Amino acid sequence: MAKELKDIGEEYRKASNESFASVIRSVNEIQRGFQGIASEMTEQSKRSVGQALELQARIAKKAYDTYVSELTKLGQMIFSGYQTFLTRAGEALPNAGDLVKSASGSRAQRTAAHRVTGSRKTGAARRRSRKRKFGPKK
Numbered sequence: 001m002a003k004e005l006k007d008i009g010e011e012y013r014k015a016s017n018e019s020f021a022s023v024i025r026s027v028n029e030i031q032r033g034f035q036g037i038a039s040e041m042t043e044q045s046k047r048s049v050g051q052a053l054e055l056q057a058r059i060a061k062k063a064y065d066t067y068v069s070e071l072t073k074l075g076q077m078i079f080s081g082y083q084t085f086l087t088r089a090g091e092a093l094p095n096a097g098d099l100v101k102s103a104s105g106s107r108a109q110r111t112a113a114h115r116v117t118g119s120r121k122t123g124a125a126r127r128r129s130r131k132r133k134f135g136p137k138k
Helices: 002-092 096-104
Strands: none
Touching: none
16 A cells, blocks of 8 residues: 555656646746737837837928928018019119119128117126025014
8 A cells, every 4th residue: 555655646746747847838938928029019119119200200391391481482572572662763763773783783782770880788688686695584
């Protein structure tokens, strides 16, 4: 009977070792599966970020192009009126022809705003602050 118990114990040990080995193999397979899922998610997120950045760049470029186009149209409207004014002034006044030539040439005439003296201070306005003494309140 002792030999039978010993054999039963040996069978139980082998079965438990085989079960434990199969559990370890299953856990390793699960771990590899999770690693594959994690690497795939990482790759997908990289692609998504790249696509998002590319999309934002295209939107920004389109907005910039639209802005420049509208600004150009506005400038053309403003300066076309100015050119019409100079042409009419040249027709009405005999000395105004020189003004039209100098404005349409490479060097434009200076206006009164250009002749303002440079003695004005430019830049951010400074506030006068009262010096506050730190210490106990009286």
